[in-house]
Amino acid sequence: MRHIISVLVNDQPRVLARVANLLGRRNFNIESISVGESEEPGLSRMVIVTSGDERTMEQVQKQLHKLIDVIKVQDLNEHAAVERELLLVTVGASSGTRMEINGIIEPFRASVVDVGPNSLMVQATGERSKLDALLDLLRPYGIKEVARTGVTALPRGATKGVAVHVGN
Structure with missing residues (x-):
């Protein structure tokens, strides 16, 4: 598990x-x-x-x-916890496919953070399964590079603070 x-x-x-x-x-x-x-x-x-x-x-x-x-x-x-991961992916993109790629990333609330002559760099955050689904949709365009942060998470709702004692 x-x-x-x-x-x-x-x-x-x-x-x-x-x-x-x-x-x-x-x-x-x-x-x-x-x-x-x-x-x-x-x-x-x-x-x-x-x-x-x-x-x-x-x-x-x-x-x-x-x-x-x-x-x-x-x-x-x-x-109950909130978990997120950050994904950066560089995908092949000609002038003719950029609008298609923008249409794919929009429902994922992802954004283009860099543009090259033949590529786009896309940034997305969310749960691992959401990012995996985005990568699957971008694969046909040619994924050049992928970087993922790994999961970060916190429990939902109010939590008790951590008492820290710094002594002599």
Whole structure:
């Protein structure tokens, strides 16, 4: 089963490597991982997408809590969550196909962010399945390059803040 795990960590060198190493040692495939600033100065949020049964995910969470720089671990599958991914795709586009491509990307709320002599770069955000569907529709035009951020997510609704104590 696919799981989205949110991990709040100290913003320190090598924390990402330690988290990825811990998952790798236990033979977990990381489908995606994204890391960025959080709402608390000095803390970063990692969003990790992986697969496993409930018992295995419980063990992963316990192991993550043992890492010194991990502040909070949350399995977003246990809560209603909003998840998004960013996609940049360069697609072949002649002057004759640009209007067709614009017609394809509009329902996806995607936008053209760069134009070349024989190509367009399209930006889209949304759930993975939406981005996969957009790529399928653009394939006949010739996909030249694709870059995806991986999933980022937060639980829906109000959540309790994280109390952070910085001591001597």
